[in-house]
Amino acid sequence: MVKKIQKKTPIALFESIHNESIPEAIVWQFEELILNGILKEGARLPSERHLAEQLQVSRPKLREALTVLKERGLICSGPSESAEIARLTKNALSPALIDLYLRHPKAIDDHLEYRRVQESFAARLAALRATDEDRQALTSIIDEMVKANENNDSDIETELDICFHLAVVDASHNRHLIHTMASLYELNRKGLALNRKYLSNVHEVAKKLLQQHQAICTEICAGRPEEASAAAETHIDFVRWSMKEAQDNLERSHNAKKRSMARQSFSPHNK
The missing domain is CATH 1.10.10.10 (Winged helix-like DNA-binding domain superfamily/Winged helix DNA-binding domain)
Structure with a gap:
């Protein structure tokens, strides 16, 4: 006797209404x-x-x-x-204030200090609450991250980085986290792009960032909240370090150019 296979009813985005009002x-x-x-x-x-x-x-x-x-x-x-x-969240910071942050590294570091707590909390909740669909979304982004890293495509890596953190927040199923993260999207995106632009060892850092994202994904998918939280904190700590290194590289380059100009301007041969 052939067993009849029952088809699963697809889930609709909108549900039929059965209500007096x-x-x-x-x-x-x-x-x-x-x-x-x-x-x-x-x-x-x-x-x-x-x-x-x-x-x-x-x-x-x-x-x-x-x-x-x-x-x-x-x-x-x-x-x-x-x-x-409609546009509901808007940006938590105006474009002018975002650019001001980007010009002042200490302000960016303050933002990352805040994000360390936010990302840790989101990862912890995601490990406890993530559904199969959430886990699939995270692993799919990680797969795309691997491809972008192999192709050394920094622009796509930056966008996928943001997408990954948004997916973690979605998997937390905390409404306030979801909308707060969306409101900080532009600052996070520009901060990441700036970070990658000035890193001297950008490919090495990109590889480490990929490994850290993979670790967060693994712990969330395994349902380990403490480990997921720790992995998220480790990741943001590394981002803070790399941002500082990027700023130090920029300052060194700026000073080196000034020294070169000074040597040319005040050389004994020019007197």
């Missing part, structure tokens, strides 16, 4: 998706027709809910009359 139920579902970091800012929503089909509601009820979401500033009009998730 249909618009309120739609709004609540959107708010939950946004809070949980599932619908991220800038995400384009399906057409009104497709949304109504997924939610199994009438289009007038859907429009009523979308109006409420727009009034609350959670969605906005996108290109071609579409709707999208």
Whole structure:
């Protein structure tokens, strides 16, 4: 007798609505998706027709809910009359303040001191709460990191570095961490790019960073919170050290150029 294989029902992003107050139920579902970091800012929503089909509601009820979401500033009009998730987190720091941080290494180090606690906490929670999907997301990013490292592609390595830490925070399933990390995205990205730009041994450092990311991923996927937390702290400690080395290299180069100019300007042969 052949055993009949049952097909798994795919999980839909939006769930059908069964509620007397249909618009309120739609709004609540959107708010939950946004809070949980599932619908991220800038995400384009399906057409009104497709949304109504997924939610199994009438289009007038859907429009009523979308109006409420727009009034609350959670969605906005996108290109071609579409709707999208509004910019909610914004940057924790203005572009001018980010650039100010980048010009003052001590400010960047203060930020990394804060991130050490944040990343450690996120990794600990991720080791306790990560789902199969979270673990798959982390390992997929690590695979891409390995390829980028082999190709010495610093730009892709930088973007994947940010993606990895965002994925760890997502795996923590802590709503506040998810949105706080998103608000610091630009500072983290520019800080990493600056770090790699001025490191004299950038390839060696990139290899160590990859190993550290692999260690964090391994501990999270193994469900070891203490080890995951320690791996995250070790990683940020190394980033702080490499940032200091990068700044020292920049200062040495600046002083060497000044010495060269001084030798040319004040050489006895020029008198």
